[in-house]
Amino acid sequence: MTGVTITGWGTALPPRVVTNADITTLFETTDEWIFERSGIRSRHNATGPFVSPPPPADPPDSGLGTTGTLAAEAGRQALERAGVSPDDIGLVIVCTTTPDQLIPANSASVAAALGIRSGAMDLNAACAGFTYGLVTASGLISAGAERVLLIGAETLSRATNWSDRTNAFLFGDGAGAVVLEAVPGEGSLLGWDLGVDGNLVPLLYAQHGSGMVMRGKEVFRRAVLATVESATKSLERAKVGVDDIALFVPHQANIRIIEAAASRLGLGKDRIATVIERTGNTSSASIPLALIDAIEKGRIHHGDHLLLAGFGAGMTWASAVWRWQDHPGR
């Protein structure tokens, strides 16, 4: 029996930080209003082109201005941490809902930047993308791939209508990556659930060249219900009780959604990984950013059960129970 585990990880955030104070220069709002409704104080924004410009104007190009460059930087760190070379990677999956162009897939330039030629594809399941990717990559490893580089990378700021006071403050950019590796035995993925209800597209979408359109209250409600339902299924399939979850690593869309879902699942605030205060909603990148933040803060230990859960436009949802395994290369 072949399982899968995480042996390396890395993150990338554009250096340009847009604070709530910056947002108040765009339209009538306050730091307090934004923070109370979202848990967000600041977010990182890439370089344009933007649908409409976020403040402050004309930032310097940091070299991390696109989905592709963010993905490549996070991926480079993950390879280094895992102690593997580009030739050791069997496939690159870039989970993104904000690719740099229509054609080709963003993963092509990411693979090129990293020197990987074994295979590359994008995966778009909106904010549930990383968990979809985790399940997909685990399946590929079961089918014989030795290692998969899984990256969640987004530049949502480029698909944000910065004059829309109902949602412009929510979104941010960044990337998180993990190296997934075959291990003998059951491995780390103990249970998972994927779902979609494509009838709900009108709740949250962006057309080519337009900003994000969102029916916030309805998304809020659906998100809480979908997260709880999906997480419950994953826990059942993994045969893991909620009391045995060491850390809940949810999609970072809104602290209020996270807390409402956690409370329904019976998870206290001390068992939630969050980075949303300083990242905003980074869609596919949010779960790896929160996961890696928790790893680096020493919150995750060998044998810990993690509960990952996300939902997004589509609407899609996905969850997984993941048993953390320390790796000798760590």
Add this chain to the structure above:
Amino acid sequence: MEQQQQPMGEAEAEAFEKFKQCAVEVLQVDAKAVTPDANFADDLDADSLDLVELVMALEEQFDISVDESELEGVKTVRQAFELVTSKL
């Protein structure tokens, strides 16, 4: 338009207790504050997302379904309670 408020019947009073319980839990307010005339924003410090959460709790408690559009103009506890009871 102020209407004369009838005293609550037994079933209605019981439903209001359940309503109040939901409000206390979701909005984290004192039960005494949840009066029919209480305004969600001004008296119970509840924003729009709090109201969504309250409605979710009420949907479960009363086994009803409330559409987002029905919440438009709901500002007081009485209005929300009447919306709930109209569905029972």
